[in-house]
Amino acid sequence: MTAVRPHAARPGVALAAYTTLGLGGPARRFVAAEASGEVVAEVRAADERGEPLLVLGGGSNLVVADEGFDGTVIRIATRGVRLVGDGDGDGDGEAGTVTVTAAAGEDWDALARRCVADGLAGTECLAGIPGLVGATPIQNVGAYGQEVAETIGTVSCYDRARREIVALAAADCGFGYRTSRFKRDPGRFVVLGVSFRLTRGRMSTPIRYAELARSLGVGAGERVPLADARAAVLALRRGKGMVLDPADPETRSAGSFFTNPVLGPAGLAALEHAARARLGPDAAVPRFPADDGQVKVPAAWLIERAGFGKGYASSAGARISAKHTLALVNPGGGSTKDLLALAAEIRDGVRAAFGIELTPEPVLVGVRL
Numbered sequence: 001m002t003a004v005r006p007h008a009a010r011p012g013v014a015l016a017a018y019t020t021l022g023l024g025g026p027a028r029r030f031v032a033a034e035a036s037g038e039v040v041a042e043v044r045a046a047d048e049r050g051e052p053l054l055v056l057g058g059g060s061n062l063v064v065a066d067e068g069f070d071g072t073v074i075r076i077a078t079r080g081v082r083l084v085g086d087g088d089g090d091g092d093g094e095a096g097t098v099t100v101t102a103a104a105g106e107d108w109d110a111l112a113r114r115c116v117a118d119g120l121a122g123t124e125c126l127a128g129i130p131g132l133v134g135a136t137p138i139q140n141v142g143a144y145g146q147e148v149a150e151t152i153g154t155v156s157c158y159d160r161a162r163r164e165i166v167a168l169a170a171a172d173c174g175f176g177y178r179t180s181r182f183k184r185d186p187g188r189f190v191v192l193g194v195s196f197r198l199t200r201g202r203m204s205t206p207i208r209y210a211e212l213a214r215s216l217g218v219g220a221g222e223r224v225p226l227a228d229a230r231a232a233v234l235a236l237r238r239g240k241g242m243v244l245d246p247a248d249p250e251t252r253s254a255g256s257f258f259t260n261p262v263l264g265p266a267g268l269a270a271l272e273h274a275a276r277a278r279l280g281p282d283a284a285v286p287r288f289p290a291d292d293g294q295v296k297v298p299a300a301w302l303i304e305r306a307g308f309g310k311g312y313a314s315s316a317g318a319r320i321s322a323k324h325t326l327a328l329v330n331p332g333g334g335s336t337k338d339l340l341a342l343a344a345e346i347r348d349g350v351r352a353a354f355g356i357e358l359t360p361e362p363v364l365v366g367v368r369l
């Protein structure tokens with residue numbers, strides 16, 4: 001672990017400047033930690049003071065109260081990437097596998113870009129996702145047919161319950177669709193670094209996502225050059241406002257605001273019934289296979305069919321993105337209260353139309369939906 005370099009804590013820092021939504025009131029105490037030892041020392045000190053703690057990465061999956069956060073906010077600013085592979089003489093195992101270990105404060109997309117440039121497969125479809133490496137295991141970041149659960153080897157964390165640093169193997173992280181042990185037990189683990197096991201090669205992992213396969217002109221399950229996969233994902237994401245761009249107000253969001261509902265056979269039958277009643281006898285509910293014989297239904301489809309189209313707004317302070325039904329944006333000058341009022345309206349509308357309860361994807365800090 002690197003040496004502890006204490007940074008001056010600052011009071012009253014506006015968290016809006018640290019969230020991609022541009023929303024959130026002041027933190028009682030704000031500190032940026034540039035070394036893992038500093039992160040641990042700050043967490044321990046806050047715990048000893050009995051003070052609420054918010055670990056802040058890139059703020060791209062956070063909805064923070066207008067009132068702010070009455071506790072310590074630790075902004076993770078640790079850096080460092082290390083590649084260890086077969087042939088490096090460390091006995092790392094499987095031929096063609098490279099372990100990439102990155103500090104929690106590394107920028108995720110920069111790491112994914114570097115992996116593609118270095119000829120390492122496994123993160124090429126996760127291009128353009130904002131935020132930091134340390135947050136990727138929290139909700140098992142995923143897009144376009146890949147998720148980090150497939151490549152994470154170990155997650156190094158400070159365990160606040162045991163007050164020690166632990167290395168959790170992927171099998172112990174409880175990964176699922178947009179969830180993990182970290183998300184289910186919020187606050188217990190502070191991620192210090194993540195190791196990814198990537199495959200050396202020029203080609204991508206098999207392309208699973210139909211929209212991506214179409215845009216690449218290949219069939220599902222085929223492989224394409226890594227750089228092509230990355231470029232195609234970025235192009236698709238840009239079209240939906242899903243790549244951060246200060247010049248594009250449609251990207252002032254927290255990404256998808258709701259997860260896609262996962263339904264068993266009975267839930268799907270009830271939804272199909274409700275869809276026919278609302279949309280007519282020919283209504284076909286789109287779905288994708290999920291684990292254990294369940295299906296994933298696109299939340300965007302439900303939201304649109306419940307009457308909330310792209311650009312929808314019920315106040316001047318929040319609206320649905322003009323590019324992506326699942327993203328709620330701060331048009332500028334909005335508030336968290338406005339955003340949550342819109343989210344509640346959409347959730348209630350989908351429930352009334354289809355009997356489905358949408359679940360928010362971002363982490364809500366000091367607010368509830």
Ligand SMILES: Cc1cc2nc3c(=O)[nH]c(=O)nc-3n(C[C@H](O)[C@H](O)[C@H](O)COP(=O)(O)OP(=O)(O)OC[C@H]3O[C@@H](n4cnc5c(N)ncnc54)[C@H](O)[C@@H]3O)c2cc1C
Nearest residue numbers: 057058059060061131132134135141142143191254255363
């Ligand atoms: C335009 C846009 C597009 C997006 N697209 C996608 C997508 O395609 N797929 C996807 O999965 N997500 C997507 N997201 C959501 C978001 O980018 C990811 O969830 C990302 O991993 C969040 O990283 P962050 O560093 O910004 O975390 P933050 O928003 O800062 O934090 C999120 C949560 O993680 C916790 N956390 C952060 N760092 C640590 C740490 N080191 N240790 C412990 N806890 C920590 C925080 O306390 C908080 O609970 C998108 C967001 C935006 C704005």
